[in-house]
Amino acid sequence: MKKLLICIAVLLCTVTAQAQFEQNKWLITPSITGLGMSYSGQEKFSLGFEAEGGVFLMDNFALLINAGADIKDRGDDRTSLGAGVRYYFDQTGIYIGSKFKYDxxxxxxxxxxxxxxxGAEVGYAFFLSRTVTVEPAMYYNQSLTDQDYSKFGVKIGFGFYF
Structure with missing residues (x-):
């Protein structure tokens, strides 16, 4: 039974992904982070918004820029700007990413x-149509100045591929 479920899951992953990860395609991915599911030593609750945009420099490999903001339970707010890369495993929709941000x-x-x-993230681009995805992901951001500002969390967003 377990083998059957794994086979079905792999089949669904390969069937739903489409050829949108090609060179010279553009993507925009707004997302909501936190939702009460992220945690760090400095904050107990965090709701964040992030937008990324970029271009596929080659098949399956995108260069991204990002901007974001967080709202904290104590009124401490964060804004960020950064750049990153994302690699999509061939036509499955699963991706890994890395980014550098200034907060x-x-x-x-x-x-x-x-x-x-x-930062590092792993996620899945689930295609709703040929150009629109839902993208759940897990991420970890390592602070370079203070360990209490490092963060592990979950985010969900939409992807728009042009």
Missing amino acids: NYDFYTGGHKNDATL
Whole structure:
């Protein structure tokens, strides 16, 4: 039974992915992060918004730029800008990504902090149509200045491929 379920899952992954990961295609991926499911030592609740856009430099390999913002439970807010790459495994929709971000934190106490993070993510692009995807992913962002600002979380977004 277990083997049958695994075979069905693999089949669904290969059937739903389409040829949108080709060179010179463009993508835009707005997403919601956190949703109460991310955690770090500095924050207990975080709701974030992120948008990425980029171009496939070669088949299955995209160069991205991103911008984002987080709303925290204590009123500490974060904005970020960065760049990254994403690799899609051939026609399955599964992807891995890496990014570098510059973060600016504004604290409710009046101070602020600048930080840089290296991030990694793994996700799946589930095609709703030829050009629109739902993209759930797990991510980890490693702070380069303070371990308490490193974050593990889950996000869900949409992908638009042109």
